[in-house]
Every structure is written in C-alpha cells, then in structure tokens.
Amino acid sequence: MSTSSPNNPPSKSRVPALAAAAAGLVGLAIVFAFFVAPEDADQGISQRIFYFHVPIALTAYACFGWGAWKALQHLRGKGERYDLESYVAVHMGTIFGSLTLLTGSIWAKASWGHWWLWEEDQLVLFLVLFLFYSAYFMLRFSIDEGPRRANISAVYALFGVVLVPVSFLAIRLAENVIHPTVFTREGPQMTGSMFLTFCIAWLAITTLAYALYRVELLGKRLDANLRELREALTA
Amino acid sequence: MSYLADVGTLARKDLRLELRARDTLPAMLLFVVSTLVVFHFALPAGADEVAAQGLLWVALVFTALLGLARAWAPERESGALEGLVLAPCDRSAIWLGKSIAVFVFLAAVQVVALPAFAAFFGPVGWETVAGVALASVGICTVGTLLAAMAAASRTRELILPLLFLPLAIPLVVGGVGASISSEPLEFLAFLGLYDILFAILCWASFEYVVSE
Amino acid sequence: MISARALEKRYGPKRALRPVDLDIEPGSFVVVTGANGSGKTTLLRLVAGLVAPTKGSLEVGAERGELGFLGHEALVYRDLTAVENLDLYGRLYRVPERRERLGMLLERFGLWEARNARAGSYSRGMLQRLALCRTLLHDPKLLILDEPFTALDEEGAMLLDRQLAELRDGRTVILSTHEPRRVEPLASARVALA
Numbered sequence: 046m047s048t049s050s051p052n053n054p055p056s057k058s059r060v061p062a063l064a065a066a067a068a069g070l071v072g073l074a075i076v077f078a079f080f081v082a083p084e085d086a087d088q089g090i091s092q093r094i095f096y097f098h099v100p101i102a103l104t105a106y107a108c109f110g111w112g113a114w115k116a117l118q119h120l121r122g123k124g125e126r127y128d129l130e131s132y133v134a135v136h137m138g139t140i141f142g143s144l145t146l147l148t149g150s151i152w153a154k155a156s157w158g159h160w161w162l163w164e165e166d167q168l169v170l171f172l173v174l175f176l177f178y179s180a181y182f183m184l185r186f187s188i189d190e191g192p193r194r195a196n197i198s199a200v201y202a203l204f205g206v207v208l209v210p211v212s213f214l215a216i217r218l219a220e221n222v223i224h225p226t227v228f229t230r231e232g233p234q235m236t237g238s239m240f241l242t243f244c245i246a247w248l249a250i251t252t253l254a255y256a257l258y259r260v261e262l263l264g265k266r267l268d269a270n271l272r273e274l275r276e277a278l279t280a
Numbered sequence: 281m282s283y284l285a286d287v288g289t290l291a292r293k294d295l296r297l298e299l300r301a302r303d304t305l306p307a308m309l310l311f312v313v314s315t316l317v318v319f320h321f322a323l324p325a326g327a328d329e330v331a332a333q334g335l336l337w338v339a340l341v342f343t344a345l346l347g348l349a350r351a352w353a354p355e356r357e358s359g360a361l362e363g364l365v366l367a368p369c370d371r372s373a374i375w376l377g378k379s380i381a382v383f384v385f386l387a388a389v390q391v392v393a394l395p396a397f398a399a400f401f402g403p404v405g406w407e408t409v410a411g412v413a414l415a416s417v418g419i420c421t422v423g424t425l426l427a428a429m430a431a432a433s434r435t436r437e438l439i440l441p442l443l444f445l446p447l448a449i450p451l452v453v454g455g456v457g458a459s460i461s462s463e464p465l466e467f468l469a470f471l472g473l474y475d476i477l478f479a480i481l482c483w484a485s486f487e488y489v490v491s492e
Numbered sequence: 493m494i495s496a497r498a499l500e501k502r503y504g505p506k507r508a509l510r511p512v513d514l515d516i517e518p519g520s521f522v523v524v525t526g527a528n529g530s531g532k533t534t535l536l537r538l539v540a541g542l543v544a545p546t547k548g549s550l551e552v553g554a555e556r557g558e559l560g561f562l563g564h565e566a567l568v569y570r571d572l573t574a575v576e577n578l579d580l581y582g583r584l585y586r587v588p589e590r591r592e593r594l595g596m597l598l599e600r601f602g603l604w605e606a607r608n609a610r611a612g613s614y615s616r617g618m619l620q621r622l623a624l625c626r627t628l629l630h631d632p633k634l635l636i637l638d639e640p641f642t643a644l645d646e647e648g649a650m651l652l653d654r655q656l657a658e659l660r661d662g663r664t665v666i667l668s669t670h671e672p673r674r675v676e677p678l679a680s681a682r683v684a685l686a
Contacts, residue, residue, distance in 0.1 A: 120488050125546075177446035184443060187433040190504030192544060196488040197429050201443075204422075207481055208447060211474055215450035218457055218470060272505035282586070289583045293569070300571050354569055358611075362542060363567030363626070367584040368557030492543040 060259050067256035070249035077242040094155070096242055098148040100250040101141050102167060106209070108138030108254060109174070113206040116199035128195035129269070131202055132185065133262045137254050139178045145171045166216050173212050177205055286369040290377025295384060297354050304350045305385055312343040312393045316400055332401040333408070333459045337452045339393065340412065341419070345441055347385055348423040351378060352431045361431075365490055375424060375486035383420040390416065407468070411458035414471035415451040418478060422447050425482045428489050450474055493518040493634060493664045494539055498548035501534050508534040510686060511548060518553065518633075521660055521678045524668040526685030532668035533564070535685065536638045539666060552634070554664075557585055560632035562640050566623040570612035574603055574622050577611055578629060585630035597625040601651055617645030624652065628659075635659065637667035641674065 078096040112134030119127035149168045154160050163169060181201055188194040298304060319335045355361035364374050390412055398404045423444055430440040451474060457467035496514040500507070509531035516522055526532050537543050539552055540561040552559075568577045575594065582590035598604045601621040606614070611622060620643040627635065641649050656678060659665060669675060672682075 173446055173449055180442040187435040192492045193432055200485040200488050211450050215453040219453045276505040293580055297571050358570050359565030359567050360569050366561055369584050
C-alpha cells in the first residue's frame with residue numbers, strides 16, 4: 046500500500062470583491078422586492094418574503110449538496126482541503142436552513158396567523174434537516190481533530206443528501222394520510238417584474254452564500270495554519 | 281462466499297456475547313413494556329386507537345436506541361474493533377454482522393412488544409407487523425453505523441439519539457402510515473425503499489467510519 | 493519490505509510523528525527506539541495500516557492478512573474464552589487447521605490450562621500472552637510489535653524472548669521498546685525517533 050496527500054487551497058485574492066458584489070446584490074434585491082415588484086392582491090406584504098424565502102431554501106439545498114460533494118471528494122482521498130470545505134458548506138447550509146425556517150415562519154404568521162404549519166412540506170422538511178445537521182455539528186465537535194473526525198463528518202454529510210429526498214417523500218405520504226391538508230395555497234403566478242425580482246433575489250442569495258463560504262473558509266484555514274505554526278514552535 | 285462466511289462469524293460472535301452477558305436484551309424487554317404502560321397513563325381518556333398506533337412506534341424507536349447504545353460496547357471495552365479492522369475481512373462485513381445481531385435482538389423485543397401492545401391498546405393488523413419488520417431493517421442498518429460513529433465521539437451516549445432520531449422520522453412515517461392508512465402497501469413500499477437506499481449507503485461507507 | 497519517504501502523521505495541529513525515511517529489507521529485525529511521544533506507536537500503527545499518513549509515502553510489502561500487530565491493548569473480547577477469541581480470529585484470517593494451531597499456540601505461551609476461561613478473568617500478563625497468540629495465529633510474514641515486553645510478566649517475557657529468536661527466520665520483525673538491550677542481539681537494523 047502506498048499513500049501521499051496534496052494540499053492546495055484556492056486563492057484568497059477575490060474574496061473582498063466577492064463580498065462587495067454580494068452586499069450590492071442583496072441591497073438591489075431588497076429594493077426590488079419591497080419597492081419595484083407589484084403588491085400581491087391576496088397576500089399583501091407577506092408575499093414579499095417569498096422573494097427571499099424560496100431562494101434561501103434553494104441555496105440551503107445547494108449548500109448541503111455542495112457539502113456532500115466535498116465530503117465525497119474527501120473520502121476518495123483527493124486532498125486534505127476537502128474536509129474543511131465540506132464542513133463550511135454544511136455550516137452555510139445550516140445557516141440558510143435556519144433562515145428558511147425563520148422566513149417561512151414569518152410568512153406563515155403573516156398569511157395564516159400561525160407561526161408554524163405542518164401542512165407546509167418545505168418547512169417540515171427543513172425542520173427535519175435542521176435537526177439532522179445540528180447533530181452534524183454536535184458530532185463533529187465531540188470528536189478530536191484528525192482523520193477520524195473528517196471521515197465520520199463526511200459520511201454523515203452523505204447521509205444528509207440521501208435523507209433529503211427520502212424525507213420529502215415521507216412528508217408527502219404523511220400529509221396525505223396522517224395529516225390531511227386543511228389549508229391550501231395557490232402557488233404565485235409570476236408576472237414579468239415579479240419574475241425579475243425573484244431572479245435578482247436568487248442571484249443575490251446565492252452570491253451571499255458563496256461569499257460567506259469563502260470568507261469562513263479563509264478564516265478557518267488561517268486559524269489552522271496558525272495552530273500548526275504554534276505547535277511547531279513549541280515542540 | 282467468504283464474505284458471507286465472515287458476516288456469519290461476526291454475527292455469531294455478537295449473539296454469543298449477548299447470550300453470555302445477558303444485559304442488553306432483558307433491559308430492552310423491560311424498557312418496552314414499561315414504556316407502553318407509561319403511554320397508557322399518558323393518553324387522555326378519550327384518545328382513540330389510532331393515536332395509540334403512533335405510540336407503538338415511539339416505543340419501538342426508543343427501545344431500539346437503548347439496544348443500539350450498547351451495540352459496540354464489547355468492541356470498545358477491549359479495543360477489539362481494531363482487531364477486526366486489522367483482519368483481512370471486508371470492513372463492511374463488520375457492520376453487516378453487527379446489524380444482523382442487532383436485528384435479532386430487536387426482533388426478540390418485538391415478539392414481546394407487539395402482543396403486549398395488542399393487549400394494552402387494541403388489535404395489531406398484518407400491516408403493522410409488516411411495517412415493524414421493514415422498519416426494523418432500517419433501524420438496524422442505519423442505527424449500527426450511527427452507533428459506530430457515536431462510539432468514536434467523546435459524548436457517546438448523548439449523541440446517538442441526536443444522530444438517530446432525524447433519520448428515524450421517515451421510518452415512523454412509513455410504519456404509522458402502514459398501520460392506519462387505507463393503502464398500506466404504499467407505505468410498506470416506502471419503507472422498503474428506505475431500507476435499500478440506506479443499506480447500500482451504510483455498506484459502502486462503513487469502511488470510512490472505522491478507519492483513520 | 494517497508495519503505496517510507498518523509499512519512500509524517502498529524503492530528504490537526506498536533507504532530508504525532510515527525511517526517512521519517514525508512515528502508516527495511518525483508519527478513520530484517522528492526523528495533524525502534526525513542527522517548528515517549530516521539531512517535532514509536534504512531535509509526536508502528538502506520539505500518540500496520542491502522543492509520544493513514546498525513547504526508548509523505550509509505551509502502552508495505554505485506555497485505556492485511558499477512559501482518560500481525562501487537563499493540564498496547566490486547567484486542568480480544570473480554571466475555572469470550574481464549575479458545576473462542578482465537579477461533580474467531582482464526583476464521584477471519586482463514587487460518588488452515590485452525591483448532592490445532594490455536595491449541596499449539598496456547599500451549600506454547602502457557603495458557604492451555606486457562607483456555608476455557610473468559611479473557612476478562614485474565615491477569616494483565618496473561619492477556620498480553622493471549623494477544624501474542626492472536627498476533628502469531630495466522631503465521632504473518634511481517635510482525636509489528638509495540639512495546640511487547642511492557643505488559644508481560646516475567647514468565648511471558650522469557651517465552652517471548654525465545655519466540656523472537658525462532659520467529660526471525662523468514663520473517664520481518666519491527667518492534668519498539670524501552671529496553672533495547674533486551675533485543676540487541678537479534679537486531680539487524682535500528683531506527684531512533686527524535
């Protein structure tokens with residue numbers, strides 16, 4: 046048997062520009078969502094939250110998927126960097142997942158008067174995922190740093206992506222039989238300017254997620270390098 | 281096939297260990313019956329039979345957790361897991377052998393739990409039994425792997441339920457659905473899907489859970 | 493048999509083994525020495541394949557089934573008897589004539605009388621002897637022993653001394669120890685870790 050491992054992290058030069066772009070886009074999205082897009086006749090102001098709620102949810106899924114992809118790369122022995130990248134991606138996913146729950150809850154309260162609706166499949170799915178990925182962090186922080194922790198975190202991240210479709214299916218099935226739908230909601234039919242607003246918001250949220258990802262990754266790598274230096278000096 | 285022979289050797293080892301120690305299985309049996317009694321007192325007077333079906337699943341999931349917490353205890357006590365990892369057998373055989381043994385224990389518990397439930401709360405149909413059987417496969421495969429992860433953690437007993445419960449939610453949905461729905465086959469098929477998907481994932485990834 | 497270049501092992505920021513180069517021929521008897529924390533155990537575990545290197549390369553000319561590892565823990569099941577433990581490993585390693593071989597080893601290491609007692613009832617010295625039986629059960633061509641004398645009682649240590657001299661033939665042995673003088677006559681190569 047023979048092994049060797051490379052370690053080449055991506056460059057850090059573009060991060061400030063990325064962060065600025067994200068901030069700008071989010072600002073633009075807020076302007077569009079609250080001032081440019083037309084008010085919805087049925088739901089009023091609460092509908093504007095949807096411009097953010099849906100992109101945030103989609104971004105959370107994307108982060109979990111990205112984290113699982115990085116986890117797979119790590120397990121296949123492609124390099125030292127993938128464990129940290131997977132962890133940061135899952136972290137982002139969890140943050141955006143929490144925001145999904147928050148925005149979803151606000152929307153539910155504004156639309157239906159309840160802070161929580163079991164009928165909303167997406168919300169319930171995110172609740173399950175939130176529990177799952179919270180356990181990811183508890184697991185990761187209860188194992189000492191090293192390849193064991195990295196491997197176990199990676200396997201758990203893979204379990205996460207398989208859980209997403211399985212849970213969704215389960216929630217759908219449960220809704221039909223165990224909790225029959227009481228509230229029904231028509232999906233918003235989007236006119237031109239609504240669609241534009243949605244796209245801007247989606248771009249903004251995705252850019253924000255990526256910028257945060259790069260910033261956190263940069264910070265964690267610096268931290269790791271610092272600890273290594275400290276260890277080498279005191280040894 | 282030597283792979284199956286290894287799995288058999290390992291499963292037999294676990295069964296022999298439990299027969300000798302006799303600590304986990306009696307505890308699980310007592311726990312499940314106690315839980316069902318607690319549920320009787322927890323359910324308000326007018327509660328219907330259907331609500332009780334859900335509670336059966338709560339009892340099963342938590343009893344399984346009790347057993348899973350001890351699943352890797354013999355390996356931990358003497359570092360024997362390393363001995364198994366050193367051996368030329370496939371690492372996934374370690375997981376499979378252990379899962380089979382856990383399944384046998386869980387089945388033994390259910391042989392007691394289901395009649396007890398039927399006596400305390402109401403009749404248990406074939407759909408429930410089928411649901412319990414299929415869900416048990418999922419509980420054992422996923423639970424054994426998660427228990428191995430938890431064994432590597434400092435907060436062993438604390439973390440296993442946190443890892444296990446989100447993954448058990450689809451199993452509960454499938455099981456309860458099979459019991460109360462007019463189309464139990466849909467839910468049983470879903471349980472089968474869960475079992476296959478996660479068994480494959482566990483089989484492929486166990487190697488990484490125990491290696492450094 | 494074993495060759496390593498800049499082999500290094502880190503757990504996060506902690507360095508368990510500083511970069512080391514190795515070239516060990518088949519049939520050698522290698523003695524690894526070094527202070528506590530210098531990485532003796534880590535090196536042996538790397539060679540055994542229990543951990544993967546962080547940096548550098550390592551090539552070992554023996555498959556998993558051809559190497560025998562003796563570590564700090566006995567790696568046996570407390571609730572199984574000595575015979576049952578060795579039978580289990582014998583099956584996993586596909587040892588031919590399993591029963592005879594494990595009986596022979598138990599006898600050689602003075603455990604025959606206690607063979608049907610639970611391993612949990614053994615003294616530390618007896619456990620280490622049982623671990624030795626486990627290590628030698630499948631007649632490995634590469635023996636990796638991590639401070640084998642430390643947990644042994646005097647009788648066991650003498651048995652091991654005799655065994656090591658016999659085992660040298662046709663096998664590669666790499667062992668770490670705090671008392672290099674004990675195995676000095678057998679050593680054909682030495683590795684000192686800083």
